Amino acid sequence: MDFKKTEEQELLLEGLSELIARECPEDYVKECYEKHELPTKFNKALIDNGFGLLGIPEEYGGTPCDVLTLMLVAEETARLTGAPFGVGGNALQVDDMLAFGNDEQKKITMDYLMQGRMAxxxxxxxxxxxxxxxxxxxxxxxxxxxxxxxxxxxxxxxxxxxxxxxxxxxxxxxxxxxxxxxxxxxxxxxxxxxxxxxxxxxxxxxxxxxxxxxxxxxxxxxxxxxxxxxxxFQLMKNFEIERILMAAMSLGLAEAGLEDAAKYANQRVQFGQKIGNFQQIQEKLSFMEIKVQNMKNYVYKTAWEKDNGLDVQLSSSLAKLYCAQAGFEVLDDAMQIMGGLGYMEDCRIARMWKDSRMHRIGGGTDQIMVHIAGRQILKKYSK
Missing domain, CATH: 2.40.110.10 (Butyryl-CoA Dehydrogenase, subunit A, domain 2)
Structure with missing residues (x-):
């Protein structure tokens, strides 16, 4: 299978990068966290520029796309903002309403969505x-x-x-x-x-x-x-995609943490040399990179399977389980590399570290993912 991004996907992510640089710089993210406020301005910018409408049918003003593209956008949003700001949740809400809601419920959902709000x-x-x-x-x-x-x-x-x-x-x-x-x-x-x-x-x-x-x-x-x-059963309908989405967000945060830690290791001087020269730091960075690459492969492969009509009950559970755990481990190592600075509230590593820990609880705990996956594995080898 080929995981090379298409030209359309490359252009989409390039546009997203420009939008985040303009509408969601680090100062704005910090302000949202300090005030405990939703990034309403950024959410509206995502809607106005089409990113918040990905995966939504054309008749509702959206842009249909495959699951892999949706996950690429979610990953890149988390990586560039250093925050679990949602891209994809809109599509899940609309899908729920399109499948089960009446006309009034559908209209209300879309009206709020176009304002950059969840209904x-x-x-x-x-x-x-x-x-x-x-x-x-x-x-x-x-x-x-x-x-x-x-x-x-x-x-x-x-x-x-x-x-x-x-x-x-x-x-x-x-x-x-x-x-x-x-x-x-x-x-x-x-x-x-x-x-x-x-x-x-x-x-x-x-x-x-x-x-x-x-x-x-x-x-x-x-x-x-x-x-x-x-x-x-209506509740269960979108859990598979939601689990891949949480895995993609964990991946994006882990990539951001790895980048921050590696840049810091290239600059921080102790004992007369950059700490990146020390083998213990290099070991941490090496295993962090392995985990990020494994997460990336798991997210992309599971999204590809979903797009190709394959059963992803097992792979989506394992992707969510592995990426939530590995993502937190990467950020924990990033904090260790950055030392006291990484533990400061003003440092985005500390913010991502706290946010990432929730991914092992929300959307299905590690233990529930093991329960779901374990049953599927036993079933897989029952003959």
């Missing part, structure tokens, strides 16, 4: 239901022609900034297994009965995180997203 957050995790989705306890009860949502969601990203939540509920009266008794609802986050409390993360501070309490939140039947009882 909805995902209401999945609960205090007792993190990796174990089957333990979801939020309910949707019908009475007097209305639907009432009751429950407690936690670790909800950007709930305070999203006008809607895709809220997953479970029907405890259903005789079917939990995975077949879940539904998804289009829930306005400003509705009566919705209460939020902020949570404070170690990294990824430009996005908010919240506890969300739902007490008799009144909805209509039209607020059902997709089919009743099919919520879990």
């Amino acid at each position: 909805f957050c995902l209401g999945i995790s609960e205090p007792q239901a993190g990796s174990d989705n089957n333990a979801i306890a939020t309910t949707a009860t019908r009475r007097d022609g209305k639907v009432y949502i009751n429950g407690h969601k936690t670790w909800i990203t950007d709930a305070t900034r999203s006008p809607y939540m895709l809220c997953v509920t479970r029907d405890f009266d259903s005789p079917k297994p939990p995975a077949q008794a879940m539904s998804m609802w289009w829930l306005p986050t400003d509705a009566p009965g919705v209460k939020m409390e902020p949570l404070h993360k170690v990294g990824h501070v430009t996005s908010s995180l919240s506890e969300v309490y739902l007490e008799d939140v009144e909805l209509e039947e039209k607020d059902l997203v997709g089919r009743e009882g099919n919520g879990f």
Whole structure:
């Protein structure tokens, strides 16, 4: 298989580099982190210049592209900004709505997207239901022609900034297994009965995180997203691409960290010589380069498989598992090479180090990736 970039991909990445240099310099990234604000200006610039609309159908104003191109853009955005600013999340949201949403939900999603904003957050995790989705306890009860949502969601990203939540509920009266008794609802986050409390993360501070309490939140039947009882499978639809996307972002951050550390090793003088001359530093850089190249191969190969219609349940899980771990290890070594400077809040290595650690938790923990991959490996060699 040929991983050489096409001329179109080269031109696309060149344009992205120019846009980031103009609209998202390091001073702007630092400002967003200091204020704990989304990079709204940059997101709007991505939309205005077509990058935020990649992977979205033409009829919705977007530009269709293959998964590999989407991952190249996500990787390059993370590498050049040194931040996990999303490119690709828009396509995932629109795909969800195109597949399962009604006309009103689709229109609202696109209207917000064109403003550089996300229309909805995902209401999945609960205090007792993190990796174990089957333990979801939020309910949707019908009475007097209305639907009432009751429950407690936690670790909800950007709930305070999203006008809607895709809220997953479970029907405890259903005789079917939990995975077949879940539904998804289009829930306005400003509705009566919705209460939020902020949570404070170690990294990824430009996005908010919240506890969300739902007490008799009144909805209509039209607020059902997709089919009743099919919520879990709707949720799973885009997980494979999301895992490749997180792997690509981990790769981009690792590349940025390797570059920063190598440049520092070429300049920092100790004991009368540049620290890059010391074998222990060279050893670290060598293994960091190996990990980055392995990550790159894993991301590109998995994206290529997805584009060619191959089953990527195993490879996407392994790509996410390996890249999340290896990416953090590269940034940890980059911090070690930079020493005290790397541990300073003002240094982007420290920022990337904290952000990268989340990739081993969000989107499916390391342990869940092992669980998914392990079953597939056993199945693969069962004959």
